Amino acid sequence: MDGTIGSDPRRPQKVKTYDFVKDPPEGITSNDILSFMGLIFSVLGLLLKIKYICWLAVYCVMIHFCNSSYREEGKQTFSLVM
């Protein structure tokens, strides 16, 4: 099985560098929901002073951080951690 043409198929002059192909908008992903829940739990935890709500916020932020994209701006994650 040979997928190439007899001669060398490579064309160095036709090389195109990777320009981040504009990914179509993904819409609301589960990661966005998690970050939103983290925000809500942290505010509630502070206001109501309930310990376990704060722990839930910590969990949401951790899971959001582990699943976030590398191209995402770090600001959102930083503000969540704060």
Added chain:
Amino acid sequence: FQLTSSDTGKRGQRRVVENFDQDDDDDLDQYYSDGEFDLPRDVTDNGDEIDADIDTSEVAWNDVDGEDREDSDDEDFDNPEYSSFDEVDIENEEYRSSDRKFSPDPQMTITESKVPVRSTLDAYLGEMLMAVGICVYLLCFLIGRARGERMITAWFEANSDLLYENFSLVGVKDNEHKFLKEREDIYRLWCSGRVGCDGMMFEINLDKRHDLISRMVAIIKSVPDKITITAMLPKEETEHIVFALSTKKQLSRMLKEYEDLIFFASTKVPCDRFGFSQGVLVSACESQEAISSIISTQIAKIIETHFDCFESLHISDQYIGTKADNDPEVVTETPSVTCRIILKLNVPAKRKSIGSRSADMAKMLPMTHLALMLIDRVRKLKLSKETHMKTQKNRAKFQEGQDKKKNTQRMEAAQKKKEEKAKAAHDALMQETDPNKAKKMEEKDRKKQMKKTGVQAKIVKVK
């Protein structure tokens, strides 16, 4: 302060109390502790003394040998005489009615106090459980990520020779990792510099092994690892072709999603003629002539033998994405038309519950061969004149439809702008407090309106 001891004999304590000045406590203590003071005795009216029927030996007095009253109490506790007191049951009926004699030997038992002292373990149990949960999640994250990276390297090692033979650039320049890590479960590899192809993108979507929650969900409903191979073809070298090949169920979903398939690939063609087994795959295309020249027996054989890897094949020179990608509310620019070959593959796993392994990734090499063969077939495709003319008309209609869409979007955007401007002017007018300024603004508006209507009036006269 006056105190006369001689008075105490006849009138008793009450007279002594009368002369006593309450504020002077120290003198009182001094007075009592001198020892002159006789025990208070009850005196009858005619002056006879009544001895109180108290057995003094029973009651410890303060001034025995000059010691403080409290100390003597403690010592007496140890005194054997006290040990014979019986425990007295106060609620007992007999006790109340009887003459309440103290039993000679009281039995005082000191029981241990059961004050609930919470140990640190109990107090911080909740925190410990939460911390353990975090450690378990992070451990699963590290293990899952390492497994994902091992699978990616296994795929790359199996395919690297073929890629270096066909492309002059593999991976992003000066990047020894080759892969672009989009997320922990999404890896991209870009290859470029080949005849008939501007570039080829390998996108590997792994199962989320690093996320504990996804692992639990995967127990119930397993998600296979997916590889999407997208080849970008040069527009000028590509013939008119819109073609999709997949299983029935998947194809009907594609025909609803992709805009180019909706417009061009209206006819469904069973693929039995092209060497596929009965009714497994169905294709939709613009012209049947294109299918027979693309789907050769060799390609059909590869797809048949690796049918568990194959998900769908989509070749189009009018590719603009799916409907969701071009939602007018989300995307304002009009999508650009590109020529693409999109080959979607699943990584087969021996047992679904465990998921695929590095060895399974290495078996995907034939599918990379398939993608390269499709590029060469599309590059060599030559349609007959009639089909070419027909496809040309279709593209003109399609282009018109796209232009109309563009215009309507532009007009809507302009309309929105106008409305916002008018609203802002109206708000400014309403908030204006100075009557003169308000008048000026109103006049300005009226002039604008007149201008608009006035111009139209002039046109009518000239006719």
